[in-house]
Amino acid sequence: MDKQPHRFAGPPGQEDMPYLLTPGPLTTSRGVKAAMLADWGSRDVEFRRVVSEIRKGLLGLAGCNDSYECVIMQGSGTFAIEAALGAFCPKAVTKTLVVVNGAYGDRAAAILSHLGRPMVKIDKGDSAAPSADEVAAALDADPAISHVWIVHCETTSGIVNPIEEIARAVKARGKTCMVDAMSSFGAIALDMGAGIDVMVSSSNKCIEGVPGFSYALAKRDMLQASRGMSHSVVLDLHEQWRGLETNGQFRFTPPTHALVAFHQAMKEHAAEGGVPARGARYRRNAQILIKGMRDMGFSTLLPDNQAGPIIQTFLTPRDRNFHFETFYEELRRRGFAIYPGKLTKRPSFRIGTIGKVDEAVMNGVLKAIKEVLTNMMVTDLAPLEG
Template structure:
């Protein structure tokens, strides 16, 4: 297993600091792994690589002995869509917990596959209301699954998926969790928290290259998908599971991204989730303290924030385009807020191989811009 080392400064690899929530700045060892040898995906070498990645992914995702993971070539959205399209039965329905853009995305995916959904629209940046969830499930026995986002990246909010799972299981329902922006850094463990289907990405907090996603669930859950009508061909989880259990991908995978993902998984396992969470939390705390010292207003109260992203109001003296242009010139890539927050908010990620020195340099550059505006 690769030994744990401090994160590398972005300057060491000659690129800007990516403060967007994925893709992230990679460790040099992950980036170097992308240049692995050309390989046929039907050869034993790839079968061994796929088996190792599935096992390590399950460990990082908090799965237990009964769990496994299915690897997909695609963005994190592909894993969320695969879980929804595959897990909800033909006569089932999905309760969508919507308190941001990615919660709303559950409803859009369900509609695309003809899945009946009840959208519990709470409002962006509004904490989940467990009483409303309880009442919605009690009122509609046909809602067989609950869809919830762990880290709602549109606002930076961290949702309590364990509480959702307890309510859902009390009513005999399953939970599908979008953990794309949280797995690897935030505490989440399907075996302990009752998450039935966890969708994640190789990128973001796992610090792999973009292009791979995964779904973690019990082997029994994957096997129970057999015989169900297939809503999708490429994203059918049972198709991928049965192929990967034989050591084969169902379709041609992104092999360079697989090399990089194994390197990233080794680093994540060596560092440990608690240590990575602490590293991200320290960076986020440093960033947030500096932003508030500059007089900027953060979107959420501290208890609701994930460690990987901070949403904040735009300063009165500078619009997003000016901030983006001038910070990009200073070596930092920032991120616009989405939809209803886009007019007056922006976002800053602390995911990836970022350092305290990077945060100091960013805050100094931002202070210069604000003074000049």
């Protein structure tokens, strides 16, 4: 019988499952897990209070003034993305500029195309950041563009785009700025008041909740003007907002357990020190991981000035003994679940540095990687080209 590898101890409440070193779902605290042990009525007074506090808390985290509203939408982050695109992007005459540098920018463009909404793209490939000057030039060249959509942290590569500079360029030209902050919100500072009209994110990212819902923060006047714009009954952001405002209830059954877990996660986020402290922990995780991987001989896709603290992309070694599926399975047996690459040009894999993980976990996965590489007889870690 094969000897089982030593397994790095999982977090409390998840001892028999691996740490999720992914961009979400991610490893959560015992408190967040425990919050899901009770059952809640979706129309109960206490549950409606929880929902109200979540909505107010999210607006506060984003630096919103009283001209913004928070609309929670059942479903994954892409549900809120499609709801926001369907609510706010023009159907005719003017168009939306989608700034693309990875799979999630491409997904927004695909949604708009499917909806038949006029759209143009700036395509930076899968590992280069757009500049404010490029966005400004595109707006100046095409006066018909009225809306801009951009991803804050594109987890295809882990790159963090210069949102503040781009938002300023967009607002200086009187356009609407919409941001997909799915993987960044809660750990990388984002000030909606600096020129962002719409922001979407989800429950299972940097605030460290579990999957089940997403949300859009948007200017109230935009929500009011979006009546009748949606292509969908379920994803109608205006009607969802009206329902929450009227009686604090969802139009359709909400993910009660995910919401109360997120409520607990928000308390823990505040207790840790909010966005600055959460971001600092993730940055420490990233620094330890990147240094350890480079010391072994791995190459990173991104330079340090572009790689954010959310997920790190490493180029696949050229050693013929390296097979990602074997590498993945052996790491999982040792208590760590990583992510395959999602790049279209360079073979790679990704390791997330967010969730309820710390320096000990990063050092643990580095130790496990060394062990797995030895067992696989991988010695040449120079990157595979192609």
